Amino acid sequence: HTVKATEPFFSVALSPSILGEVPTWGKLLSLFPIVAGVALASATEASFDWNGFLSAMGSNLAFQSRNVLSKRFMGKKNLLDNVNLFAVMTIVAFTMMVPFAFFIDGRSIVTLLGAGHMAMPPMKLLRYLILGGITRCMDVLSSYMILNRVSPVSHSVGNCVKRAVVIGASVIFFKTAMSTLNMFGTAIALFGVLVYSLVVTACSQSKFGPENPMCRPVYELKFQDGAGI
Numbered sequence: 001h002t003v004k005a006t007e008p009f010f011s012v013a014l015s016p017s018i019l020g021e022v023p024t025w026g027k028l029l030s031l032f033p034i035v036a037g038v039a040l041a042s043a044t045e046a047s048f049d050w051n052g053f054l055s056a057m058g059s060n061l062a063f064q065s066r067n068v069l070s071k072r073f074m075g076k077k078n079l080l081d082n083v084n085l086f087a088v089m090t091i092v093a094f095t096m097m098v099p100f101a102f103f104i105d106g107r108s109i110v111t112l113l114g115a116g117h118m119a120m121p122p123m124k125l126l127r128y129l130i131l132g133g134i135t136r137c138m139d140v141l142s143s144y145m146i147l148n149r150v151s152p153v154s155h156s157v158g159n160c161v162k163r164a165v166v167i168g169a170s171v172i173f174f175k176t177a178m179s180t181l182n183m184f185g186t187a188i189a190l191f192g193v194l195v196y197s198l199v200v201t202a203c204s205q206s207k208f209g210p211e212n213p214m215c216r217p218v219y220e221l222k223f224q225d226g227a228g229i
Contacts, residue, residue: 040185
């Protein structure tokens with residue numbers, strides 16, 4: 001979770017080359033308390049593993065590439081809308097992952113079913129899988145509907161702070177113990193999201209003034225749509 005909290009920076013790095021959108025200083029600076037807060041809120045043990053680190057970084061790159069490329073596709077007229085784009089990508093992903101699922105877990109599943117050593121009845125497991133699939137579908141569908149209305153950076157900020165919200169929800173519903181460090185990190189993350197929202201709104205409404213550094217792009221290069229692709 002700590003490494004995954006760096007998602008917004010991947011979105012900031014990918015947006016200029018794919019969408020031609022250069023982030024402002026205000027947006028960039030407001031990302032630091034969000035990422036730092038989620039990292040503190042997720043920090044439960046001082047351990048490090050290279051496989052986990054590289055997997056999380058690869059996940060960040062893949063996830064934000066999907067979001068930024070999807071956002072570019074949504075900007076094209078007379079093409080798929082956000083809901084149909086989500087449907088097509090889900091079908092393609094399912095088709096690609098089914099062979100891997102059977103290759104990795106297929107033999108184990110058949111063996112457990114044949115031996116009757118399942119941790120729960122098969123029908124109960126099936127119900128949980130269906131329920132999990134429905135809720136996950138609603139999660140990603142909502143994510144695409146939001147992505148259609150905001151920038152990839154704002155979307156990644158919301159996705160990042162969602163981790164802090166999940167931690168808070170686990171404390172309420174599952175009575176999970178939460179250290180002072182975790183609570184402090186959650187507060188910082190939420191404060192960072194507030195600052196990010198205020199900066200974006202103020203710059204869009206020119207409340208800071210056109211020459212305010214917070215509303216200036218990090219660099220002045222002007223990209224064309226899809227530059228670098």
